[in-house]
Amino acid sequence: MLLGCIGDDFTGSSDLGNTLVKAGMRVVQYSGTPAGPAAPDVEAGIVALKSRTMPVAEAVRLSLEALDWLRAQGCRQFLFKYCSTFDSTPQGNIGPVAEALADALDADRVIFCPAFPATGRTIYQGHLFVGDRLLNESGMQNHPLTPMTDPDLRRWLGLQTKGGVGHIPAATVWQGADTVRAALAAQDHRFVVTDAVRDEDLAVLGQAVADQVLLTGGSGIALGLPGNFRAQGLLSTEGPRWRGQAGPVAALSGSCSRATRSQVDRHIADGNPVLEIDPDAVLAGRTDARDAADWVLSRQGLPLVYSSADPDAVRAVQARHGTEAVAHKLDAFFAECARLLVAGGVTRLITAGGETSGAVVEGLSVEALEIGPEIDPGVPAIRAGENLVLALKSGNFGAEDFFAKAAERLAG
Numbered sequence: 001m002l003l004g005c006i007g008d009d010f011t012g013s014s015d016l017g018n019t020l021v022k023a024g025m026r027v028v029q030y031s032g033t034p035a036g037p038a039a040p041d042v043e044a045g046i047v048a049l050k051s052r053t054m055p056v057a058e059a060v061r062l063s064l065e066a067l068d069w070l071r072a073q074g075c076r077q078f079l080f081k082y083c084s085t086f087d088s089t090p091q092g093n094i095g096p097v098a099e100a101l102a103d104a105l106d107a108d109r110v111i112f113c114p115a116f117p118a119t120g121r122t123i124y125q126g127h128l129f130v131g132d133r134l135l136n137e138s139g140m141q142n143h144p145l146t147p148m149t150d151p152d153l154r155r156w157l158g159l160q161t162k163g164g165v166g167h168i169p170a171a172t173v174w175q176g177a178d179t180v181r182a183a184l185a186a187q188d189h190r191f192v193v194t195d196a197v198r199d200e201d202l203a204v205l206g207q208a209v210a211d212q213v214l215l216t217g218g219s220g221i222a223l224g225l226p227g228n229f230r231a232q233g234l235l236s237t238e239g240p241r242w243r244g245q246a247g248p249v250a251a252l253s254g255s256c257s258r259a260t261r262s263q264v265d266r267h268i269a270d271g272n273p274v275l276e277i278d279p280d281a282v283l284a285g286r287t288d289a290r291d292a293a294d295w296v297l298s299r300q301g302l303p304l305v306y307s308s309a310d311p312d313a314v315r316a317v318q319a320r321h322g323t324e325a326v327a328h329k330l331d332a333f334f335a336e337c338a339r340l341l342v343a344g345g346v347t348r349l350i351t352a353g354g355e356t357s358g359a360v361v362e363g364l365s366v367e368a369l370e371i372g373p374e375i376d377p378g379v380p381a382i383r384a385g386e387n388l389v390l391a392l393k394s395g396n397f398g399a400e401d402f403f404a405k406a407a408e409r410l411a412g
């Protein structure tokens with residue numbers, strides 16, 4: 001294993017895997033830190049944690065545990081992947097985790113670059129944009145767990161860390177890798193936010209940090225890394241492998257993000273079988289996973305089971321039962337549903353939502369996921385076993401016809 005990655009959520013980790021596979025690396029994503037060694041032909045390993053919104057100390061502990069395992073697999077460079085919208089609070093977890101990793105690796109310069117231009121996330125003058133809006137006007141200021149109220153990444157990261165935050169502006173990045181390398185060496189601070197507005201900028205940054213032991217960012221920062229390993233003759237010449245899977249398909253969605261809700265609407269409008277889950281009924285025990293799984297298994301085509309709802313409905317349910325209780329019950333519902341579906345013969349399973357996907361993969365007890373080709377930006381096809389393929393979608397990713405498209409890609 002050459003590149004060792006730690007992802008702070010589940011679908012975010014497969015987003016990173018997607019970038020690395022597209023650039024030609026063989027990638028496996030692990031559900032938490034594995035107990036045993038990795039397969040010998042893995043070139044990039046991603047330990048997917050659910051550390052984005054955990055208490056700081058727990059996120060640090062799990063990240064260091066993942067780092068130890070990745071070091072034991074022989075990795076020579078490490079990447080901490082967080083969200084392209086820098087989801088965090090003034091207390092963490094991005095800063096404290098990065099500090100712990102940098103200390104453990106003795107890293108004297110660490111870049112921070114959540115840019116992901118293909119999905120509209122760009123960084124200019126140290127400020128993060130989503131499309132043509134600053135982060136704090138993009139809707140992210142209302143995020144229930146990590147409201148992003150400041151678009152200046154230097155200031156936000158500064159709240160989470162000691163020692164100040166430096167900056168490499170776009171004008172420097174546009175002068176190429178050598179200039180970036182010199183600018184990085186000349187920084188007064190260990191932590192440095194880097195601008196990037198185009199994929200070309202990410203490629204330059206990737207080249208410039210070839211010798212840095214630790215990098216942090218969104219999936220985009222990985223874009224140039226496979227090229228560094230290839231230039232040293234370290235990558236397999238055959239590239240990533242993929243085998244599609246025929247057979248019954250189903251989709252589960254616990255994501256309430258705007259993009260997912262449009263995808264659900266489109267799936268309904270296209271005349272597919274859908275089953276809407278009422279969270280009150282799940283919490284009261286009136287609806288269980290067995291009923292939903294039986295419903296799916298008796299349908300043709302691409303049945304979708306969803307609890308996706310608009311923000312007002314979500315807030316009302318959370319006010320009635322408490323946010324954690326709702327999340328816990330719905331996660332458990334989708335996890336059990338996934339388990340029953342696969343036991344009932346489903347071979348292609350599509351899941352929308354980071355939290356929901358993490359629960360589904362745990363429900364399926366799959367420990368290693370082989371990353372395959374891209375379905376939509378940030379979302380790869382994944383092989384999870386001899387007869388099982390998955391698509392795990394972050395809430396805000398994917399085209400409107402995502403469910404149908406994913407089913408087709410998983411088969412091919």
Ligand SMILES: Nc1ncnc2c1ncn2[C@@H]1O[C@H](COP(=O)(O)OP(=O)(O)OP(=O)(O)O)[C@@H](O)[C@H]1O
Pocket residue numbers: 011254255256257260279307308309313314315317318326327328330331352353354355356357393394395396
């Ligand atoms: N109808 C609903 N009412 C209240 N809460 C819900 C409802 N449906 C889902 N939820 C909860 O909303 C959360 C959705 O999180 P999830 O991470 O799966 O999706 P997301 O936030 O859209 O995706 P991402 O984290 O990738 O951006 C879960 O905790 C889930 O339990």
Ligand SMILES: O=C(O)[C@@H](O)C(=O)CO
Pocket residue numbers: 009011012013015016082083084085116218219354378394395
């Ligand atoms: O970086 C992103 O936007 C995604 O991979 C993600 O982490 C969304 O939760």
